[in-house]
Amino acid sequence: MTLEQKFEKLKNILSELGSVAVAYSGGVDSTFLLKVAHDVLGENVIAVTATSSTYPEREFNEAKKYAEQFGVKHIVIVSEELEIEGFSKNPIDRCYYCKRELFSKIYDVAKEYGIKYVADGSNFDDLNDYRPGMKAAKELNVVSPIKEAQLTKEDIRELSRRMNLPTWNKPSFACLSSRFPYGHEITEEKLKMVEKAEQILLDLGFKQVRVRHHGEIARIEVAAQERERFFNVEILDFVGDKFKEIGFTYVTLDVHGYRTGSMNEKIIN
Template sequence: MLSRLAIEKEREIKMNLTEKLDILKENLRNMESLVVAFSGGVDSTFLLKVAYDELKENVLAVTARSSTYPEREYREAVSFIEKLGARHMVIMPEELDIDGFSKNPVNRCYYCKKELFSKIRDIAMENGIKYIADGSNVDDMGDYRPGIMAVKELEVVSPLREAGMTKEDIRILSKEMNLPTWDKPAFACLSSRFSYGQEITREKLEMVDKAEQFLLDEGFKQVRVRHHGEIARIEVAAGERIKFFNEELMDRVYAEFRKIGFSYTALDLKGYRTGSMNETIL
């Protein structure tokens, strides 16, 4: 049984969440029409759901499909949209064709976001839609994110951040709304698996995608395969690291990664954390 203090704390959290959700809904209603950059992740799914509930046909979801995103992510996004019933468009930006992107500079995400939201802005203008929104939340402000500069330049709004919502807030509310993404692992585009300065190619992206899919098929939930030339550095959730104390699993992973093209495979002892590739520049 919960103590009185625990009950009061739970009530306080609930009230704060209710207030944030009310602010979000009011802000969305005031926008009147909105394009949501929809990836199918935790944040954009929650944002789209609330926006659709408030604005209905005045919301348009736009999903990007490219070599930097796994096909499984695209399929999950389409599946959710079909069940929700919102209007949906798919665009085909190819980040590798952007001048400078494949060289993987430290501001790589700036090029990507500028390309993506420039295309979305054109769609918004063609459809007479007033605002463009991304799924950024308060927690996104704590890491190195050069893409935020492009978002600001193109006047993209971030309703979740403006409502003061954290990732945990979004997961709690998503669970209450029975959204399938409430406990979905965090995801970032496959380009984030490369050290800055290392050239990104379609072949390398395919290697990472196949390697991560193999680990997911092995039952891991939170996975990153960082590409360091001949070396694959595996990051899994802290609680999943112990699974590698299994010789048969290690042998399967090593053999499969050799087939994919990695000469060596290593386990990151610290485990998964957001923005691990930024640790060398921060």
């Protein structure tokens, strides 16, 4: 299918659904889905955003701003993953428990507002990664219109650019829990360390960042084209000092740079 055909398919899918509650994070995919859904279904669309210690304040503020710009009713709920039994132990299927609770709460909101379906922003590329959250979505009959229309991440960015969406070139983001190797305990304190560390890099002008938490070690991932910025002694010293203030003992740079699902490499390979 051409990009235009995929886009038409997405709009047809949404039209047939009639009404949807979009699980809205403010990221590239969910923002695109929310805008198209609102264009197709109007007031039969609501955006539902869950706040928690795994969701940085900067991301929440952007989600709130975009929903307001689109004129979409925006509902904010609390979904604290650390309170889910077993979640903090960071099992390999951690995302399953998180998504199951999240989608269950969004369904409660959808029911309250007379909305038929809950939709997430999964795209066609997600089929190539380890995504236990998809199991929860399937069990709860969450629909994935973007994925069903076979739209890839690149497709979504291009369509978002054409639609003048502010997120068309926004760096990919995943919840802060994804910064920890499976089996390493997740705590609110550690999540705050990661959030602060990533904010330091963002404030320095880095666009795509991840700070992986390996106990005493912080492993920095930045976009491949941004790695050369670390060939600067002043930046190295500044980042090292700031990260140690946060609580890390050692600070390292991943020489391969950022890549989606780097914590899943041992699982997939």
